[in-house]
Amino acid sequence: MTISAGGAPTLEKVAALAGVSRSTVSRVVNSSPKVAPEVVQAVNQAIAELGYVPNRAARMLASRRTQTIALVIPENTARFFSDPFFASVIQGVAFRLAQTDYTLSLVIASETDHEKTRRYLRGGNVDGALILSHHSDDTSYVELARTMPIVFGGRPAAAPENVDDIYVVDVDNEAAAEVAVQHLVDRGRTRIAHISGRQDMAPAQDRMAGWRTVLERAGLEPGPVEDGDFTPIGGAEAMRRLLGRRETFDAVFAASDQMASGALTVLRERGLRVPDDIALVGFDNDYFATSSVPAITTIEQPPVVQGTTMAELLVRLIDGEEVERLTVLPTQLVVRDSS
C-alpha cells in the first residue's frame, strides 16, 4: 500500500489509476449496480492502492445529503448526563448509528440561544435529528418536526395536542406507574406517598398520574407528594420533607430509582425500617435499585433499546419509509426487598 504524499487522493486520481472516468469511480464507490464486475474490481484495487477516502464535504455538497444525524440534548436536560437511564439512551443511539454510514453529531442546545440550534438543524447540516428531552420547552422542535425527519425520545411535555403527528419512542409511563403503585396496594399499603420528578417533564407528569389513578381506583386518599428532581440528593430531600409533614404514610412511590435511593438513605438515617415501616418502589431498574440495601422494587424499562430504536426509526424515516408514529417499549415490575 502506497500513501502518496501531497494531499489526499481524489476521485480523479483513482480514475486515472484505474483507467476509467470519474463517474465510474463514483458509481463504484456508491455501489451502483450498473458497473461491469471487472471494472469494479479494477477501481477497488486502485482505491486500495491509493488509500482513497471520499471527501465528505464534497459529497454532501453535490448530493445534498449529509449522512449526519444530530442528537439534540437541551442544556437543562444535559445535566442528567450521568443519569444511567440517560447515558444508556445515548449509548444505544451511538451504537446503532455506528453500524450505519451516518455520523452522529452531539448537540447541546443552549437555552438562551436555541435559535442557534434550530438554525443548525434547518441549515441543511443534518439529514435528521433525535431529540432527547425531559422538559417542556421543546415546543419549537415539535414545529421543526414538520419540516424535517425528527424522532423524539419520550413524548415532549408541552405538546400533548400535537403528539400524533410526530415520531416518538417512549414507554407508557402512566401504565407502568400504575403497575408499581398497584403492587403497593396489593401488598396492603393504604397511605402511599409520592416522590415526583419535576412537573415540567413528561415522565414525571405521567408517573404521577399513574400513581393518582391507582389510588382513586382503590378508593384510597392520595398521600403527600414532594418533588425530588430526579436526582438522589433531590430524592433524599423530598423524603425529609415528606417525613416532616403531618400526614403519615406506609409506602412511597418514587418516580426514579435515583430518587428512591436517596430517599432510602434518609429512611435509614431516621431508623425507619424498609419495607416494614415504609415500603418503597422506584422506577428505572438501574444500578441504584439493585445496589441499595434493601434492593429496591422497581419498574424495568429498556433505555438502550430506546436509543437504538430511535436511531433505527430516524434512518428509515430519512430513507422515506413509512414508520409508526408512536413506539411504546415494554416495561416490567421487578419485585425486590423494599416492598
Added chain:
Amino acid sequence: MTISAGGAPTLEKVAALAGVSRSTVSRVVNSSPKVAPEVVQAVNQAIAELGYVPNRAARMLASRRTQTIALVIPENTARFFSDPFFASVIQGVAFRLAQTDYTLSLVIASETDHEKTRRYLRGGNVDGALILSHHSDDTSYVELARTMPIVFGGRPAAAPENVDDIYVVDVDNEAAAEVAVQHLVDRGRTRIAHISGRQDMAPAQDRMAGWRTVLERAGLEPGPVEDGDFTPIGGAEAMRRLLGRRETFDAVFAASDQMASGALTVLRERGLRVPDDIALVGFDNDYFATSSVPAITTIEQPPVVQGTTMAELLVRLIDGEEVERLTVLPTQLVVRDSS
C-alpha cells in the same frame, strides 16, 4: 422576517439583496476586518431578512476546514458510558464545544474494524480529535496523533514511551492513590488490600502502583489484590474473592467508588463493620461515594473540567497555538466515614 420558499437562501441571494458581491457577503459572514461598516450593516440585514444560514458542506469544501471535532470512544470503553466519571468528561467536552463554532461528532470506534475510524479521522472529516479511552489498544491513535491534532483524555495505557510527544489531559493517578493509601496507613491500618481496575487501563495500573509504593515506603506487606473491572458488580465480586482468601486485611483501597460501593454491599452482607473491622477508600468522589452507607472516603477529581480542558486544548491546537503536552488536573482526598 421573510422565509423565501424554494430552497434555502444562498450567499448569492444575500449578495443580490444587499447589492454587493458574494465575496463581500462571505467576508461579512466570516467577520473579516476589511469591510466598510455600512456594508456590514446592509449585508447583515439581508442575511436576517432571508434567514440565511451558510452551507456547511460548501464551506468545508472550499476552505478545507471542517469545523468539526471528533470525540472517539473505543467500543470496549463505551460500556462505561454510564460511569459518572465518564459521562461527566463527555459532558464537559460537549459543553465547551457548544460555546464554539465547532460541531461535535461522537464516534464509537469498533474494535473489529478500527481501520474504519482511522479512515474517518484521516479522511479530512474532522479538524481534530479527542480520544477517550481507558484501554491499551489505542496505540494506533498515538501514531495518528503525529498526523493531526489529537488530545487524549488520560494517558494511553500502552504507550508510555511515546507519552511526551502527544497531548494528554489527566490526573496524577499514582500520586493520588498514594495519598489515599497513605491516609489508611496514617489511620493505623497495616494490612491493606486492593480492588483494582483491569490492568490494561492506565488509571488502573497507576492507582495500583501508588498503592504498592506507599506500602513499600511504610514497610508493610502488600495485601491481597483482586480485579473489580471498575464496575459496582465487579467490585462486589472482587470483595467476595478477597474475603475468600486466606490472607486477612483491615483495609481496602478500591480504584473507583463504583467498585468501593459494590464492595461495601458485600461487607455489609457479611456483617463486617466499616470502618471498624475494615476501612475502605475509593476513587472518583462521585455519587457512589456520597450515597453509600457509610459514606466513602475517596479521591476527588474533576471530570467535567477534564472534558472542557481537552476541548479547549484541541481548539487551540487546531488554531496552531503552542500548548502544553501534559495537563495534570488536581485531585484531593475527601475523608468520610468509611475510613
Added chain:
DNA sequence: TTGTAAGCGTTATCAT
C-alpha cells in the same frame, strides 16, 4: 475596500 473568477471533490444529467 470591493469585485472577479478559479477552484474545492463530489454527484447527477445527459449523451453515447
Added chain:
DNA sequence: ATGATAACGCTTACAA
C-alpha cells in the same frame, strides 16, 4: 455500461 460536463455553495487569491 461508460464518459463529458454542468452543477453544488462557498472561499480565496488576484485585480481593480
